[in-house]
Amino acid sequence: MIRIIIAEDQKMLRGAFASLLRFEDDIEVVAEVPDGEQAWEAIRHHQPDICLLDIEMPGINGLELAENIRHAGLPCKIMIVTTFARPGYLQKAMNAQVEGYLLKDEPIDFLIEAIRRVMKGERVVSTDLAAALFMKGENPLSEREIEMLRLTKEGMTTGEISKALFLTTGTVRNYLSSAIQKLEADSRQQAAAIAEDKGWL
Template identity: 55%
Template structure:
C-alpha cells in the first residue's frame, strides 16, 4: 500500500475548500490534516504539522499563496507546494516559478488532475496544468529600466508626480519622462494602465 500523503489545504472559498477536502479524503493514499481560509493560518499549520504537501490558493486574505510559498522556502520547510488559481497571469506564473513551487494548477481542472498532481509531486516531480505550459515559454523580456520600475511602483502606491519626485530625489520633469517612456513601451495611454500592465507581467518585482 502507498504511503499516506498528509495534506494541508488553504483556500478562502469555503465551498471549494470543503469540496477539495472531502474529495481528497476519499483517496486511500491521502489525508487532509488541516484546512484554512487564509494564508497566515495556512503557514502556521504547515509549520506546526509539516505536511507532505500543501495546496495553496494564490489569492487569500492576510497572506497570498505565493507569500506562503516564499516563507516555506525561506524557512526550509520540507513541505511540497501546489498552487491553485483561477488566473493565468504571466506575473503570477513567473513568481511561482521563481519560488520553485512543485505544482501550479488552474482551479477549473477536474479533481482527478489535482489528485494526479499530488501523487506526482509527492514522488519529487513537478506538475503544471497543460493550459499554462505556453505561459512558461512566453515570458517576455522586461522592457522597463530599473528607474521606470521605481516610478511605476510609486504610481501603484498612489503617489502624485510631485510625491514621486520627492521619494526618488528626481525633478518632476524627469519623473514625467520616465512615465512617458514607460507608457510608450507598454502601449498604454495612462500611468495607471502602465502600472497594471507591468504588474500583470511581473515587471515591477
C-alpha cells in the same frame, strides 16, 4: 501517507477538495483553512508534506505564503491553485520554486495525480499556465522605469517619487511617459497594472 494542508477562501471549493482527496488511500488532509494567516499557523504546526494553496486569499496570499515557507526553510512542497492564467503570477510562483501550479478547473484526477508526482520530486504546471508563461514576452522596461511603476503601484504621486529618488519631477515624468508608451497604456496606473500582470514588477 501524503499529509496535506488545504488553504482556500471559498468554503464550497475547500470542502470539495478535502472530501475528494480523503477518498484516496495514500492522502491525508490534516487541515483545511480559509486564509493565509491560518494557513501559516497550520503549516508550522502540522509540518505537512504538501501545501495546497489558493493564490487569492485574504491576508497573506498564496504566493506570499510560498515565499514565507521558503524563507523559513520548511521542507513541505508547495502547490498553487488558481483561476487566473496570468504570466505574472506564474513567474512569481516559479521564483518561489513552487512544485505545482494548477488551474482550478482541471479535473480532480489531474490534481490527485499532480500531488503524487510532486511527492516524487516532479514539478507539475497546467498546460494553459505554461503557455501563458511562454507567451509573456520580453520585458521592454528599464530598471528605472520598473522602479517608477512599482512606486506608482504603491500609490505614490510624481512629486513623492521625485523626492524619494532625489530626481526632478520632470525626470520622473519622462521615465513614466516612456514606460506608458512602451506598454501602450493610457496612464501610469494602467502601465503599472500591465507590468505587474506580466511579472515585470
